[in-house]
Amino acid sequence: MKILACHNYYQCWGGEDVSFEADVQMLRDYGHEVITLTRDNAEIDRMSRGRAARKSLWNHETEAEAREVIRKHRPDVLHCNNLFPMISPSVHRAAKEAGVPVVQALRNYRYFCPTATLYRNGRVCTDCVKKAIAYPAVMHGCYRGSKLGSAVVAGVNAYHRYSGNWRVGVDAYFTPSAFAKSVFVDAGMNATRLHVRTNFVYPDEGPSDGGGGYAVFVGRLSREKGTETLAEAWEQHKPALPLKVVGGGDSPRLARLAKQDPRVELLGLKPLQETVDLIGAAECLIFSSRWYETFGRTIAEAYSRGTPVIASDLGVMSTAVRDGQTGLLIPPGDSRALADAVNRLAANPSGTLRMRQLARQHFVDEFTRERSYEQLMRVYQAAGVALCAPESAAHHPASI
Secondary structure, eight states, X not given: OEEEEEEEEOSSOOHHHHHHHHHHHHHHXXXXXXXXXXXXXXXXXXXXXXXXXXXXXXXXXXXXHHHHHHHHHOOSEEEEOOOXXXXXXXXXXXXXXXXXXXXXXXXXXXXXXXXXXXXXXXXXXXXXXXXXXXXXXXXXXXXXXXXXXXXXXXXXXXXXXXXXXXXXXXXXXXXXXXXXXXXXXHTTOOGGGEEEOOOOOOSOOOOOOOTTOOXXXXXXXXXXXXXXXXXXXXXXXXOSSOEEEEOOBOOHHHHHHHHHOTTEEEEEOOOHXXXXXXXXXXXXXXXXXXXXXXXXXXXXXXXXXXXXXXXESSTTHHHXXXXXXXXXXXXTXXXXXXXXXXXXXXXXXHHHHHHHHHHHHHHHHHOOHHHHHHHHHHHHHHTTOOOOXXXXXXXXXXXX
C-alpha cells in the first residue's frame, strides 16, 4: 500500500510531531510505501501576518504540491496529521479530486477551539464547543493573547466547518481516546466517521525497576500542562523525591525553583529514547495537566517501562490512570495532593512494585505498536481503502 502522509511540524517539538514520525516509521516497517509532505511552523517567521492568515485558510501552493505528488505516486490513502497553519485542508481537495481516500487525525481541539486546548484563565473552557463561530475566543483573545489572531483562527475554523470541507473532504477521522471522541461528538461531529486509535510506544524496551529515586515530569512547560502546580508542590510541600523536568517551553517559576533547590532539575528537551529511559528509572511520572488532553502519550511511555503515573483526575486522565492500580489520581491544580501522592508512593515500595506490574500489563493490553497498527488499518478500511497484506512486517510482540 502507498500512503501519502501530511504533517505541519510545530515550532516547539511536541507529542503530535512524535506521533507523526512514529506512524511513518511503523507503516514503513510493516512493508508499506510512505511518501511525506510536510511543512514547519518556522516558515511563519518569514511571512507577513496577512500572508500567514491566507495560507492557514487555504494554501494553494501546498495544494498544487499535493496534486503533483498524488499524480506521481498514486497513493492509496492520504493520511493527515496536523494541518495548521501551513498546509491547510487544501490537501483534502487535492486528494478527493484524484479519488484518493482521506484520513484525518484529530490530536487536538482546534476543530472548534482556536487555541486547540479547551483551556482559558487556568481552567477548562468549553465556551466555543457548540458555537457556529468561536466568538468567545475572539472576545478573550485566546489565541496568543490577540483578538485579531483569535478572529483569524476562528474564521478559518468556521469556514472549513460550514463550507463542508471537514464533512466532505475527509472520509474517516481518528482520535487517541474515547474521551476525546466524546468531546468531538458533542461539538457536532458524526460519531460514525470518528474512530478511536490509541497512541503507541516503540521500540518497546520492556519494564524497568524504577531505581532512580526521583519523580519525573515530561511535557511542554506551560500553564495548561500544570507546571504551576508542579512548582508549588516542590516549593511549598517538599515531597520526598527529587524532581527531574524534561521538556521545552517557558516556566519562570520552575526556573527560579531549580536555581534555589538542587533537588529540582530542568533538563530541557531530550531525545525520545533518553526521555523514555528517564521515565523508566523514575519512581513515578507526574502528569499534572489542567486541560482536556486528547490522550497524553507520555502516560503510554510510562506504562511501557512499568512506571506509575500521578495524574490530574480530569478528562481522559481519569480513565487512562487507574487510581490505586497503575498510579494515583489527584484533584487538578492541587499541589498538596500532588506532594502527598508522591510521598505515598515513596513510602510504600511493595505497593509501588505492584503498580509497576499493573502499569506494564496495561501497556501490553492497550498501547503496543501491533495494536495501534491494527486500529489504523481499520480506520483506513472505514475510509474506503482497499487493504492488502504488506510485503513484509516487523512484528515485535510485547512481553510483561
